[in-house]
Amino acid sequence: MDARERALFQAYHHALRWLADLPDRPVPARATAEEIVRALGTELPGGPTPPHEVVDLLATACEPGLTGFPSGRFHGFVVGGTLPAALAADWLVSAWDQNCVMRAASPAYAAAEDIAAAWLLDLLRLPAQSGAGFTTGATMANFTCLAAARDAVLNRAGWSAVRDGLAGGPRVRVVVGEDRHISVDLALRYAGLGEPEPVPADEQGRIRPEALRQALTAGAPAPTIVVLQAGNIHSGAFDPFPEAIDAAREADAWVHVDGAFGLWAAASPRYAPLTAGCPDADSWATDAHKTLNVPYDCGLAMVRDASALRAAMGHQGAYLIHDTRGDPIDTVPELSRRGRAFPVWAALRALGRSGVSDLVERLCRHAAAFADGIAAVDGATVLNDVVFTQVCAAFDDDARTDRVIHRLLDDGTTWISGSTWRGRRVLRISVSNWSTGDDDVARTLDAVRRAAHAA
The missing domain is CATH 3.40.640.10 (Type I PLP-dependent aspartate aminotransferase-like (Major domain))
Structure with missing residues (x-):
C-alpha cells in the first residue's frame, strides 16, 4: 500500500464512522473553533508528515466541532444531505x-x-x-x-x-x-x-x-x-x-x-x-x-x-x-x-423520475407532520400555510420563542434555527434532507415539546 492509498483508506474509514454515528450523535457541534485550533496545532511543522497521519489528525481533531448537517434531524437554514450515489x-x-x-x-x-x-x-x-x-x-x-x-x-x-x-x-x-x-x-x-x-x-x-x-x-x-x-x-x-x-x-x-x-x-x-x-x-x-x-x-x-x-x-x-x-x-x-x-x-440516475418526485413529496409530508405536531404544543402557533417544506412557528411571545430555540440547541437532538418573520421571532423548520424519516420527525417533535415545557 503506497502513501496515497493508505491516506485514502484512512479517509474512507473516518468517513464511514462519521456517517454511521449520525443517527445517535447530537446534531450541534460539541467543540468550539478555539478548541479545534488547539487540537489541530498552530505551529507549521518543520518537515513532512506522512499523509495518512495528516488525515487521521484532521478527522479526529475536527470531529467534535462538526455539526450534523447530514443528519435527518438537521432542520436549520435550507440544507440538504447527500444521496449515497452523489456522495x-x-x-x-x-x-x-x-x-x-x-x-x-x-x-x-x-x-x-x-x-x-x-x-x-x-x-x-x-x-x-x-x-x-x-x-x-x-x-x-x-x-x-x-x-x-x-x-x-x-x-x-x-x-x-x-x-x-x-x-x-x-x-x-x-x-x-x-x-x-x-x-x-x-x-x-x-x-x-x-x-x-x-x-x-x-x-x-x-x-x-x-x-x-x-x-x-x-x-x-x-x-x-x-x-x-x-x-x-x-x-x-x-x-x-x-x-x-x-x-x-x-x-x-x-x-x-x-x-x-x-x-x-x-x-x-x-x-x-x-x-x-x-x-x-x-x-x-x-x-x-x-x-x-x-x-x-x-x-x-x-x-x-x-x-x-x-x-x-x-x-x-x-x-x-x-x-x-x-x-x-x-x-x-x-x-x-x-x-x-x-x-x-x-x-438523477439513481433516483430516476419517480424517485425525485417521491423525494419531494416525502419532504413535504414531513413538513406537514411537523406543523401538526407543533400546533398541538401548548402556546405554539404555526404562522404559515405549509404548502411545501418550510414551517414557521412562534410561542406566546418572542422571549419564550427564543428560550425554546436555545433549549433545543442545548438538548442536541435536533438543530432548528430561529429567525424573525412578519415582526415576530420564529422557530423555522426546513425539511430538506433525503435521510429524514418518520422516527427523526418524532424525535424532533419530542425535543420541541421538552423545550417548550422547560421554557
Whole structure:
C-alpha cells in the first residue's frame, strides 16, 4: 500500500464512522473553533508528515466541532444531505481531478453536464432549449442569470454592457417582492445593479401582482428586470407566476425566478401546480444541494435564451480550445471549478423520475407532520400555510420563542434555527434532507415539546 492509498483508506474509514454515528450523535457541534485550533496545532511543522497521519489528525481533531448537517434531524437554514450515489460520485470528482471548463479537455465531464442539464430542464418543466450552468450555489446562480438579464435588457435599449460597461448607460430597474431572499440582493450587488425596488407582498411573502403592475407602470420606461421566487424562505410560498409574469411582460421586463429549493416542486405531479406559469419566465436559479441532495457546492443557473447566457458568461483565451458546440466555460463565472455535474448526474440516475418526485413529496409530508405536531404544543402557533417544506412557528411571545430555540440547541437532538418573520421571532423548520424519516420527525417533535415545557 503506497502513501496515497493508505491516506485514502484512512479517509474512507473516518468517513464511514462519521456517517454511521449520525443517527445517535447530537446534531450541534460539541467543540468550539478555539478548541479545534488547539487540537489541530498552530505551529507549521518543520518537515513532512506522512499523509495518512495528516488525515487521521484532521478527522479526529475536527470531529467534535462538526455539526450534523447530514443528519435527518438537521432542520436549520435550507440544507440538504447527500444521496449515497452523489456522495460516491463526488469522491470520484476529487480523484479524477478534471479541468471542467472545456469539452476538449474533459469529454467525460462535458458529456455528464450535457445529460444532467437536459434531465434537469425536463424534471423542472423548463424549456428544453435553455442554457444551463453549474455554479457554486444559488447566490452565484442568481448572479449568473441576472448578469445575462442585465446585458439583455441593456442590449434592447441600445447599450452594450459587454463593450462599454455600465457607467454612462441607462440605469437598469430591478423590481422584487419585499419578502425576497437576501441572495437576490447579493447577486444584484455583484452585478453592479445596486439596490432593487421592493413591492408589497402578502402575509405569506408572495408578491402582489397588482402592486407589481403599478410599480412597473410608474415613472419613465427603462430597462427592467423583475425577480420572482419559488419558495419563500420562511413560508415556502410561491409567487403567483401567471399574473406576475403578465404584468412584467406589459413592461417588456426580463423575468428571473429565484427557486433555490422550491423550483423542485415541479418534479412532483402533486406539487407542480405551485410552479404553474413559472416556465414562462426568462431565467431560473436553484441549488441542487438543497432539495436534490447532492454535495456542496452545486447551484444551477438556467436561461431560456442560451445565447444570452453565453454572451454574459462566455470567455475565450488564445491558449484555450474552443468547441463550436459550446463549452462548460460558456455558462458560469468560474474558470477553475469542480466537476459538479458528475454528482448531479449520479443523483438523477439513481433516483430516476419517480424517485425525485417521491423525494419531494416525502419532504413535504414531513413538513406537514411537523406543523401538526407543533400546533398541538401548548402556546405554539404555526404562522404559515405549509404548502411545501418550510414551517414557521412562534410561542406566546418572542422571549419564550427564543428560550425554546436555545433549549433545543442545548438538548442536541435536533438543530432548528430561529429567525424573525412578519415582526415576530420564529422557530423555522426546513425539511430538506433525503435521510429524514418518520422516527427523526418524532424525535424532533419530542425535543420541541421538552423545550417548550422547560421554557
